Structure formats: C-alpha cells, structure tokens
Amino acid sequence: xxxxxxxxxxxxxxxxxxxxxxxxxxxxxxxxxxxxxxxxxxxxxxxxxxxxxxxxxxxxxxxxxxxxxxxxxxxxxxxxxxxxxxxxxxxxxxxxxxxxxxxxxxxxxxxxxxxxxxxxxxxxxxxxxxxxxxxxxxxxxxxxxxxxxxxxxxxxxxxxxxxxxxxxxxxxxxxxxxxxxxxxxxxxxxxxxxxxxxxxxxxxxxxxxxxxxxxxxxxxxxxxxxxxxxxxxxxxxxxxxxxxxxxxxxxxxxxxxxxxxxxxxxxxxxxxxxxxxxxxxxxxxxxxxxxxxxxxxxxxxxxxxxxxxxxxxxxxxxxxxxxxxxxxxxxx
Amino acid sequence: xxxxxxxxxxxxxxxxxxxxxxxxxxxxxxxxxxxxxxxxxxxxxxxxxxxxxxxxxxxxxxxxxxxxxxxxxxxxxxxxxxxxxxxxxxxxxxxxxxxxxxxxxxxxxxxxxxxxxxxxxxxxxxxxxxxxxxxxxxxxxxxxxxxxxxxxxxxxxxxxxxxxxxxxxxxxxxxxxxxxxxxxxxxxxxxxxxxxxxxxxxxxxxxxxxxxxxxxxxxxxxxxxxxxxxxxxxxxxxxxxxxxxxxxxxxxxxxxxxxxxxxxxxxxxxxxxxxxxxxxxxxxxxxxxxxxxxxxxxxxxxxxxxxxxxxxxxxxxxxxxxxxxxxxx
Numbered sequence: 319x320x321x322x323x324x325x326x327x328x329x330x331x332x333x334x335x336x337x338x339x340x341x342x343x344x345x346x347x348x349x350x351x352x353x354x355x356x357x358x359x360x361x362x363x364x365x366x367x368x369x370x371x372x373x374x375x376x377x378x379x380x381x382x383x384x385x386x387x388x389x390x391x392x393x394x395x396x397x398x399x400x401x402x403x404x405x406x407x408x409x410x411x412x413x414x415x416x417x418x419x420x421x422x423x424x425x426x427x428x429x430x431x432x433x434x435x436x437x438x439x440x441x442x443x444x445x446x447x448x449x450x451x452x453x454x455x456x457x458x459x460x461x462x463x464x465x466x467x468x469x470x471x472x473x474x475x476x477x478x479x480x481x482x483x484x485x486x487x488x489x490x491x492x493x494x495x496x497x498x499x500x501x502x503x504x505x506x507x508x509x510x511x512x513x514x515x516x517x518x519x520x521x522x523x524x525x526x527x528x529x530x531x532x533x534x535x536x537x538x539x540x541x542x543x544x545x546x547x548x549x550x551x552x553x554x555x556x557x558x559x560x561x562x563x564x565x566x567x568x569x570x571x572x573x574x575x576x577x578x579x580x581x582x583x584x585x586x587x588x589x590x591x592x593x594x595x596x597x598x599x600x601x602x603x604x605x606x607x608x609x610x611x612x613x614x615x616x617x618x619x620x621x622x623x624x625x626x627x628x629x630x631x632x633x634x635x636x637x638x639x640x641x642x643x644x645x646x647x648x649x650x
Numbered sequence: 651x652x653x654x655x656x657x658x659x660x661x662x663x664x665x666x667x668x669x670x671x672x673x674x675x676x677x678x679x680x681x682x683x684x685x686x687x688x689x690x691x692x693x694x695x696x697x698x699x700x701x702x703x704x705x706x707x708x709x710x711x712x713x714x715x716x717x718x719x720x721x722x723x724x725x726x727x728x729x730x731x732x733x734x735x736x737x738x739x740x741x742x743x744x745x746x747x748x749x750x751x752x753x754x755x756x757x758x759x760x761x762x763x764x765x766x767x768x769x770x771x772x773x774x775x776x777x778x779x780x781x782x783x784x785x786x787x788x789x790x791x792x793x794x795x796x797x798x799x800x801x802x803x804x805x806x807x808x809x810x811x812x813x814x815x816x817x818x819x820x821x822x823x824x825x826x827x828x829x830x831x832x833x834x835x836x837x838x839x840x841x842x843x844x845x846x847x848x849x850x851x852x853x854x855x856x857x858x859x860x861x862x863x864x865x866x867x868x869x870x871x872x873x874x875x876x877x878x879x880x881x882x883x884x885x886x887x888x889x890x891x892x893x894x895x896x897x898x899x900x901x902x903x904x905x906x907x908x909x910x911x912x913x914x915x916x917x918x919x920x921x922x923x924x925x926x927x928x929x930x931x932x933x934x935x936x937x938x939x940x941x942x943x944x945x946x947x948x949x950x951x952x953x954x955x956x957x958x959x960x961x962x963x964x965x966x967x968x969x970x971x972x973x974x975x976x977x978x979x
C-alpha cells in the first residue's frame with residue numbers, strides 16, 4: 319500500500335477540473351428537441367496520486383460510473399478538463415487520444431457482458447496488443463500466457479471461451495485484458511459487485527498484489543463501503559452528480575463531516591452481532607431525487623437531518639476544512 | 651417457544667439437459683414462534699430452493715421434491731393438495747422476493763394487488779379491503795395511501811416497491827414471513843430503512859421470519875439463529891452471537907474472514923477461499939467443501955459429515971477446528 323507522505327512529495331497522475339457531464343433528454347420523433355438534462359456529473363474536481371487507490375463511492379445514480387467514463391474520455395465531457403500527467407486529455411482527438419489510451423484501462427462491473435462471447439480468451443487478450451502494435455506471432459502468444467499466469471489463471475485458458483469460465487475467472491480475464499498494455503491507471507468500475515462473497519476476496523487480493531508489483535494507480539468505483547475502506551488510500555463521496563466529501567481513508571471513515579457521508583456509513587451493516595446491536599443508525603428519510611431535476615440549493619437538503627433554510631437556496635461551497643479533507647457543506 | 655415449522659430431510663433436484671442437479675440434499679430445520687432464522691450462503695447453495703420447495707413454488711417439472719416433510723400445524727406442506735396449499739400460502743405463510751421490480755404485476759394497480767389476498771383469504775368486501783389496504787400502506791411507511799392505491803408499480807421507486815411487497819405479505823397477518831434476499835437489489839441507505847421497518851413490524855405483529863441472504867452483515871443485526879448452507883447442505887447452525895464469535899465450520903470461518911468491515915481499519919489481506927462452489931450435477935462422495943478446505947484430511951474425502959449438535963451449536967465437519975484434531979463422531 320501507498321505510504322502516507324507529505325502532500326508535496328506525491329506525484330499527481332490525474333487531475334480533474336470542474337468536470338461536468340450532462341445527458342440531454344430528447345422528445346419528438348422527427349424533430350428532436352432537448353426538453354431537459356440529466357446532470358449525471360456536475361462540476362467535480364479531484365486529483366489522483368501516482369500509485370494510490372482513489373475511490374469514488376455513492377449510491378446508484380450518483381454519477382460515479384459516469385465520472386469514471388468521462389475521465390477516460392469514453393464520454394465527451396460537457397465541460398471541464400482532465401489532465402493525465404501533464405497532457406490535457408480533453409484537448410486531444412483521434413490518434414493522439416488513441417495513443418494515450420494505452421496508459422489508462424478499465425475493468426468493468428459485469429464479467430458476463432464485457433467479454434465478447436465469440437472470441438476465445440486468447441483472442442480477447444491479443445486484441446489490444448495487436449491494435450497498439452506491441453507484439454505479434456510467438457511473442458504475442460508468450461505475453462498472453464504471461465498475462466494469464468499473472469492473474470492466477472492456467473495458460474490453457476488461452477483456448478477457452480468466456481462461457482466456459484466462472485464469474486471470478488471471467489473477471490480475472492477482464493483484469494488481464496486491462497493489464498495487457500501495461501497501463502499506469504486502471505479504472506475499476508464495480509469490479510467485484512457481480513461476484514460471490516468468497517470470490518470477491520480473491521479478486522480484491524489479486525488487484526492489491528498487482529498494484530504492488532506493477533506500481534498501478536487505481537480509480538476504484540464502488541458502492542460497497544466496507545470494501546472501499548479496505549483498499550483505498552483516498553475516498554470521494556458522491557451524491558446526485560456532485561462530490562460532497564473527499565479525504566484520505568481515515569478522514570472519511572473516522573472523521574466524516576458531511577451529513578450524507580455519516581448517514582451512508584452508519585447504514586452499512588457490520589458482520590458482528592455485538593457491534594451491530596450497539597451501532598447508532600442514521601436512517602435517511604425519503605429517496606434519492608432525480609438527477610434530471612435536482613433540488614435547488616444543496617442537493618442533499620431534502621434528506622438532510624441538519625439542513626437549515628439557507629441550504630434550500632444557496633449551494634454549499636466546496637472547501638478544504640483540513641489539509642486534504644474537502645467537504646461541500648456550510649454547516650460543518 | 652412452540653415450533654411453527656419443522657422441515658425434515660428435504661431433498662430437491664432438477665432434471666435438466668445436462669443431468670440431475672442436486673440442489674437441496676437433506677435439509678432439516680425448525681422455526682420457533684416469533685423467531686428470526688437467517689439462512690446464509692452463496693448463489694447456488696440451495697437456500698432459495700429450500701424455501702421455494704416448502705412453499706410448493708418449485709416448477710415441476712423440471713424440479714422434483716425427492717423426499718422430506720414440512721410440518722406446519724396439522725399439515726405436511728409437501729404432501730397436501732395444491733388447493734389446501736393455496737389457502738395457506740399468502741395467508742399463514744407469505745414470501746417477499748429479491749427483485750421488487752419483477753415480483754409485482756406491472757399492469758395491475760398497487761391497490762388491486764394489495765386487496766387480492768384480503769378478498770381471497772379473509773373474504774373481505776371491496777370497501778373493507780380498500781380501507782385495510784390504506785392501513786397496510788401506512789404501516790409500511792407509505793403516506794397518502796388512498797391516492798397511492800391507484801398507482802402502478804412503475805410509479806414507485808425500488809425501496810417503495812419493496813415496502814408494497816412487505817405490505818402484501820403481511821396483509822393476512824401470517825405466522826411466517828419468508829424473505830428471499832429482500833434488500834439485495836437496494837441501495838444501502840434504503841436497505842437500512844427496510845431492515846428497520848421489518849424489525850418494527852416483527853415487534854408489533856410477532857411473526858416468525860426466515861431471512862435468506864448472502865450478506866453476513868445484514869443478518870448479524872436481525873437474526874436470532876443463523877444456518878449456513880453450502881452445496882445444498884446445512885453445514886453449520888447456531889445462535890447468532892455464537893456463530894459469529896466461534897464459527898466452527900471452515901467455510902463459515904472463511905466467509906467471515908473474507909469480509910472487510912466498515913467500522914474497523916485493517917490492512918491485512920482478506921481470507922481467500924480458493925476455488926469455487928462445486929458442480930451440483932454430481933452428489934459429492936465426501937464433504938462438499940473438502941476440495942476448497944485447508945483442513946481437509948482423508949476422512950473428509952471419503953465420507954460426507956453429518957450435522958452434529960455440540961450443545962446448541964451444530965456443525966457438519968470432521969475436523970475440530972478449535973482443538974486442532976479430528977472430531978470423533
């Protein structure tokens with residue numbers, strides 16, 4: 319794991335500035351007009367240090383997956399900038415962007431739909447090597463075998479098809495594919511949530527050991543707050559397209575400031591009956607508002623237990639309350 | 651506490667193209683009045699099929715209940731006619747499912763669906779059933795019941811749909827509520843709302859609950875007793891605190907070790923359970939967990955352990971994990 323060092327010693331790998339992604343809602347059959355916007359990601363800024371695991375957490379629909387995809391330029395951002403090392407990704411196009419993609423890869427949530435059922439595992443893992451002109455023929459074959467071994471699969475998987483693999487094995491293939499180009503950044507989008515409990519631990523342990531071995535940087539997107547605590551160095555909490563709190567792991571889990579973070583953490587059950595009976599649960603009333611029609615002011619005020627009149631009109635400022643600990647709430 | 655449901659030696663299999671899938675292999679359990687029993691296991695361990703068999707909801711064919719009995723009052727649920735079963739199902743034993751999106755009928759209003767069990771089982775008049783339905787919605791925390799009765803399921807969010815399902819299940823004040831992964835599809839803050847609601851209803855209505863889940867966290871705060879299933883067998887069963895304090899089966903121990911905790915900081919690696927759950931097409935000769943177990947020895951490969959009672963804590967394992975020696979039974 320990454321050691322805690324002084325802020326200035328750490329190299330920033332990715333910097334995200336005011337990133338926004340809105341999806342238009344269109345009506346009409348022939349003449350389509352925009353009747354509204356889903357504010358999936360709304361003006362978020364953060365950075366990721368080289369070699370760390372930075373996690374984005376939140377409930378479904380909070381925009382964490384869109385944030386990851388927009389960061390990788392898989393979605394064209396509505397506005398905002400993304401820098402990778404010192405290159406502005408949002409200014410790149412075509413071949414220049416394609417060449418940058420080698421440095422950033424993705425692992426998807428669903429190992430069933432993210433592998434092409436008509437391609438053998440060998441073909442799946444060869445494709446990136448061919449596309450980026452890295453290796454051919456025998457050399458390529460060797461690299462693919464090495465990749466399989468690296469993710470804990472036997473080399474004979476090279477001739478198998480996805481349907482012959484279990485969920486955990488498929489996710490290992492997905493990881494091997496992401497590793498094929500020796501990237502620096504891997505965006506892991508809910509990589510374990512489709513797996514059985516006993517298999518989740520296998521995949522997480524694998525991700526951790528690969529990070530150590532290859533010096534990888536992870537952007538980990540998840541809703542499982544216990545697992546995020548286990549693997550992250552720093553954590554950003556999202557709600558309705560906005561970051562509401564961002565801090566290192568201890569800052570979020572031991573010293574949470576935002577009322578949403580606190581409620582979210584208190585809602586996670588703990589596998590220990592004694593601890594469970596003593597825990598104070600903050601039950602949030604109501605449901606998540608629609609991101610197409612977010613409430614004015616602070617997006618969380620409709621469910622917040624400390625909201626005051628001002629929260630309904632004035633959006634909170636995103637401020638740094640302690641070094642490295644950011645929060646979007648004016649009351650804490 | 652008097653027993654409300656006693657299941658003995660239940661065996662269910664499915665005839666498929668690939669062969670016979672042995673989904674449930676001799677499961678026995680009892681449920682006391684007002685008790686909450688947690689049933690834990692990974693996908694394919696037979697936890698849902700066990701309960702669906704008891705409720706007579708296994709599609710036959712391809713499913714087949716090979717043997718067993720399920721004693722509820724004066725009936726054996728596995729032997730009685732479909733007609734008798736229907737008078738019990740939904741009235742005295744009811745069930746809620748994982749996916750509130752697909753278990754409600756999309757073309758009927760919430761009101762129609764809520765009033766159906768009231769009119770069928772309790773023979774209420776339309777006026778009575780409407781008033782009761784509004785009461786039920788209020789009980790599960792849905793305001794404006796009279797208005798909401800005219801809504802269709804798509805007009806409700808996931809958490810609200812699960813509340814409607816709970817209202818339907820409790821409509822006839824059942825003795826037993828079977829909940830099959832009812833919070834798995836929900837976000838964690840909504841899950842907390844639903845668990846909180848079920849705990850309150852349990853206190854006021856006093857029904858016994860069977861809560862099926864793969865989440866050892868949810869069950870820790872809810873169940874009185876927990877039974878762990880693997881490959882269609884019950885491998886361990888104990889009161890909740892005893893099970894978490896002193897897991898005796900290597901599988902239970904592995905499951906608990908593979909879970910990180912939100913309230914404790916730890917950088918230790920998670921416990922790996924190597925391999926995957928077995929193929930149920932073949933009935934195992936030895937212990938079904940032996941191929942993944944680091945304590946397995948000769949006897950485990952040759953003989954499937956039976957569940958033995960060690961004073962209220964039952965386990966099916968030949969190895970005495972605390973004593974570090976084989977268990978003589």
